[in-house]
Amino acid sequence: MNTLRYLPGDWYALVSANHVVVLPPDTAADTVKSLWDAMDGTEDLETLLSALLGTVGMKITAMPDFAMVSRAKAPHVMVRGAVQFNYTDERGSHQISASGIATWTEQRCSETSAWSLDSGAVQAEAAAGPVLHITEGMVLASKLSFGSEQTAAAGKISAEAQKVIDEAVEDARGRRAADAASEAEPEETQLAVKPAGKRAAEPKKQETAAAAAPATSAAPKASATPAQEPSAPAVQKKAVSSETPTAPAPDAKKPEAAAPAANELATVAMKRTSANLEPNADSARQQQGSKKVPAAAADDADTMDPEAEESSGISEEVSLASILLGKRDDPSTQYQTEEPDNADTIIKARASKVSVLPENEEVDNEDTVYSTSLRSRASAPAQPAAEPEMSTISSHQMILARVCSGGHPNPPESTSCRTCHVKLSGQATRVRQPSMGRMFVTEQSSGPGSTHLLTRSVIIGRQPVYKGPAGASEPKLMKVLSPNNDISRSHVQVKIDGWHVELVDLGATNGTVLLREGQSPRRLGTKEAVLLLSGDVADLGDGVTLSFKDLP
Amino acid sequence: MSVFPTGVIPTLKFGCATDKGLRRVLNEDSMLALDSLVAVADGMGGHEAGEVASSLCLKVVAEGYARTGGEFTAQSMDQLLTEADQAIIEAGSARAGTTLTGAAVVSSASTAQWLVFNIGDSRTYRLSGGVLEQISIDHSEVQELLDRGELTTAEAATYPKRNVVTRALGMRADSRPDFWMLPIDSTDRLLVCSDGLSSELGDEQIQEILRRFLDPQQAADELVLCALAHGGRDNVSVIVADVASTEIDEPLDVEITVPREQLEIKIEE
Numbered sequence: 001m002n003t004l005r006y007l008p009g010d011w012y013a014l015v016s017a018n019h020v021v022v023l024p025p026d027t028a029a030d031t032v033k034s035l036w037d038a039m040d041g042t043e044d045l046e047t048l049l050s051a052l053l054g055t056v057g058m059k060i061t062a063m064p065d066f067a068m069v070s071r072a073k074a075p076h077v078m079v080r081g082a083v084q085f086n087y088t089d090e091r092g093s094h095q096i097s098a099s100g101i102a103t104w105t106e107q108r109c110s111e112t113s114a115w116s117l118d119s120g121a122v123q124a125e126a127a128a129g130p131v132l133h134i135t136e137g138m139v140l141a142s143k144l145s146f147g148s149e150q151t152a153a154a155g156k157i158s159a160e161a162q163k164v165i166d167e168a169v170e171d172a173r174g175r176r177a178a179d180a181a182s183e184a185e186p187e188e189t190q191l192a193v194k195p196a197g198k199r200a201a202e203p204k205k206q207e208t209a210a211a212a213a214p215a216t217s218a219a220p221k222a223s224a225t226p227a228q229e230p231s232a233p234a235v236q237k238k239a240v241s242s243e244t245p246t247a248p249a250p251d252a253k254k255p256e257a258a259a260p261a262a263n264e265l266a267t268v269a270m271k272r273t274s275a276n277l278e279p280n281a282d283s284a285r286q287q288q289g290s291k292k293v294p295a296a297a298a299d300d301a302d303t304m305d306p307e308a309e310e311s312s313g314i315s316e317e318v319s320l321a322s323i324l325l326g327k328r329d330d331p332s333t334q335y336q337t338e339e340p341d342n343a344d345t346i347i348k349a350r351a352s353k354v355s356v357l358p359e360n361e362e363v364d365n366e367d368t369v370y371s372t373s374l375r376s377r378a379s380a381p382a383q384p385a386a387e388p389e390m391s392t393i394s395s396h397q398m399i400l401a402r403v404c405s406g407g408h409p410n411p412p413e414s415t416s417c418r419t420c421h422v423k424l425s426g427q428a429t430r431v432r433q434p435s436m437g438r439m440f441v442t443e444q445s446s447g448p449g450s451t452h453l454l455t456r457s458v459i460i461g462r463q464p465v466y467k468g469p470a471g472a473s474e475p476k477l478m479k480v481l482s483p484n485n486d487i488s489r490s491h492v493q494v495k496i497d498g499w500h501v502e503l504v505d506l507g508a509t510n511g512t513v514l515l516r517e518g519q520s521p522r523r524l525g526t527k528e529a530v531l532l533l534s535g536d537v538a539d540l541g542d543g544v545t546l547s548f549k550d551l552p
Numbered sequence: 553m554s555v556f557p558t559g560v561i562p563t564l565k566f567g568c569a570t571d572k573g574l575r576r577v578l579n580e581d582s583m584l585a586l587d588s589l590v591a592v593a594d595g596m597g598g599h600e601a602g603e604v605a606s607s608l609c610l611k612v613v614a615e616g617y618a619r620t621g622g623e624f625t626a627q628s629m630d631q632l633l634t635e636a637d638q639a640i641i642e643a644g645s646a647r648a649g650t651t652l653t654g655a656a657v658v659s660s661a662s663t664a665q666w667l668v669f670n671i672g673d674s675r676t677y678r679l680s681g682g683v684l685e686q687i688s689i690d691h692s693e694v695q696e697l698l699d700r701g702e703l704t705t706a707e708a709a710t711y712p713k714r715n716v717v718t719r720a721l722g723m724r725a726d727s728r729p730d731f732w733m734l735p736i737d738s739t740d741r742l743l744v745c746s747d748g749l750s751s752e753l754g755d756e757q758i759q760e761i762l763r764r765f766l767d768p769q770q771a772a773d774e775l776v777l778c779a780l781a782h783g784g785r786d787n788v789s790v791i792v793a794d795v796a797s798t799e800i801d802e803p804l805d806v807e808i809t810v811p812r813e814q815l816e817i818k819i820e821e
Contacts (some may be wrong), residue, residue, distance in 0.1 A: 346596065346715060346716055347716070347720045435781070452764075453778070476767075476770045476773075476774070478764045479763070479764050479766050487809065488809045489809070508809075509809040510811060
């Protein structure tokens with residue numbers, strides 16, 4: 001998995017598919033947003049560096065500390081200030097820093113399997129906290145790491161706290177064993193207790209967090225709503241919520257040190273439990289009750305208003321008990337979060353101005369509406385990342401592909417998944433045409449440009465037209481601005497043919513120039529077709545360029 | 553740029569696309585696209601109740617619209633929405649509700665006008681001269697906080713209760729519609745969408761797509777596709793409506809492509 005781990009902190013960490021940028025806490029929101037925008041569709045660090053320089057009026061002295069890393073096998077790294085980049089290659093461990101340098105340090109690393117980026121501001125409590133994961137998005141972090149360097153990157157949990165957790169788990173296990181006979185799901189229980197109980201070395205702690213944290217790391221918020229949330233990224237908020245005060249020490253006898261560590265586990269678990277899974281929470285609660293685990297609020301739980309329950313510590317306590325007792329949520333629900341994105345729309349409960357009902361009934365009614373929507377939410381859990389088979393987007397093309405266990409389609413001849421790198425086996429099947437990559441369109445005369453997924457062929461021009469058979473193979477028509485009329489009405493086509501993406505000249509008056517790294521610019525002949533590669537840029541003239549990324 | 557002369561009621565050329573998104577089990581959105589009326593309703597209530605509410609709402613509106621036979625006004629729309637509200641309350645015991653937004657082409661003050669209507673947090677936008685503006689104003693808690701200055705736009709994007717609407721049809725709640733009247737320009741493009749689009753894509757992205765894809769169906773497809781690529785956390789429904797050209801389909805391209813060689817030094821062949 002192309003995932004980074006991070007420790008919560010106060011530095012901005014901007015993670016896109018290709019780059020990681022770290023900026024200090026006092027960075028202006030505008031700067032963060034500019035960088036974030038620049039990261040969308042950028043191929044190289046130079047562009048990001050210019051974007052950053054742009055925000056400070058090209059004054060190097062005004063630049064904040066930063067680190068920029070390309071997420072390539074051999075990362076390209078730029079750091080300024082106190083940030084440190086550590087990586088490991090065949091020859092050992094290396095460090096890149098800019099200490100004593102007035103500008104910044106730049107280096108292209110050799111191939112590395114593991115690296116980490118340290119803001120120099122790792123806080124003690126964060127270091128002891130859960131290690132969270134991020135694939136893409138913006139979070140507040142103190143340290144980011146990639147690859148197998150688990151121990152070094154991980155938060156360190158104090159030996160004391162660790163011991164306490166172990167004890168708590170043992171304790172819970174013992175209690176469990178006592179009435180195990182009636183336990184409905186012994187296997188699941190075993191599984192859940194294991195990571196904590198068997199912990200021999202620190203990395204185990206991470207795994208616990210990692211296993212329990214997908215709700216956070218996969219949090220769609222982080223990857224999906226870019227830019228607008230530098231001050232309060234959703235992921236971070238959740239991580240921080242481990243400080244919720246209701247720390248229920250699993251057992252009254254436990255020393256205080258138990259609280260923070262155990263509470264973290266609980267918080268991580270809460271993310272799953274409270275992921276609008278009322279049924280699970282209920283069963284956990286019942287189980288808890290029947291076992292007389294001294295988690296305080298269990299008895300009150302039934303009378304709690306559902307809204308209050310979500311925000312109070314009760315879910316945490318319940319989940320803590322669940323973890324210790326081994327009650328796990330249904331794995332199929334683990335990608336759900338409690339973000340309102342997943343919540344159904346509800347009508348605000350308040351006095352209606354046009355209601356035909358008397359006051360008192362009105363209130364009652366609104367209550368009903370409110371809780372109804374909550375109940376329905378619980379009883380109809382959304383499926384994680386299901387194929388949108390009900391789609392009514394017009395006419396999808398089908399394509400032959402080998403699909404990996406993660407559901408990513410790949411060219412039929414490939415042996416490993418281009419997305420998650422797992423080995424592919426089995427027959428190729430027909431699937432809906434996936435996106436064949438991205439095309440980034442820029443125009444001289446308009447905004448920052450935009451990215452389009454290549455799911456269908458596209459004809460690009462000043463006033464594009466298509467004359468051919470209608471249907472699934474009908475290309476999209478994309479208009480670009482050409483103030484000097486340099487660009488023909490139908491200038492060039494980006495043609496998707498099976499797993500190939502081609503650039504086809506459509507007899508454009510002024511032609512198209514293909515820019516490819518390591519080659520001199522080449523003008524396409526009339527009606528010529530060229531196979532496109534990732535990183536290619538097509539210059540249509542009049543300031544319009546198409547850059548291609550993530551092609552197969 | 554031209555305003556329609558007296559008596560000419562333009563019709564619409566539209567594209568529609570919807571998807572239940574990547575997280576939801578049901579698609580509770582409904583869409584209505586007629587020659588001169590487009591609307592999106594985003595049902596709520598869970599199970600199939602939301603779906604029933606949104607489709608019932610549009611059924612009432614469509615039938616009522618047909619009855620008026622071209623003499624459509626804000627008053628008649630208001631009347632229809634009261635009917636729809638009542639119909640949904642009866643059908644769903646006030647447990648199912650729906651938002652509604654869209655636009656009708658009406659004749660007013662002897663010119664053709666957009667009559668834009670809204671209840672809830674679905675949205676109607678207009679692309680005019682390449683610039684996107686949101687016409688409808690959400691009836692949502694977030695919008696109220698924004699109006700009162702208690703939230704910034706950035707905070708609004710992550711505000712936890714951004715799924716809370718303050719008006720809806722069919723729930724015995726506040727169901728008063730807002731109306732806007734705008735003169736129609738022949739180059740106008742309307743976008744009517746459920747919040748599954750506007751919560752995934754920013755206005756800038758929406759504008760780019762609407763500007764780039766001239767065909768309304770392709771623009772609608774592209775918008776839904778992008779919303780899914782951004783997470784697709786809710787049902788996404790999109791109608792893109794252009795004012796149907798009264799001229800020939802392909803407008804005369806007066807400006808022909810100028811060979812660059814005439815403008816600058818000849819580029820090496």
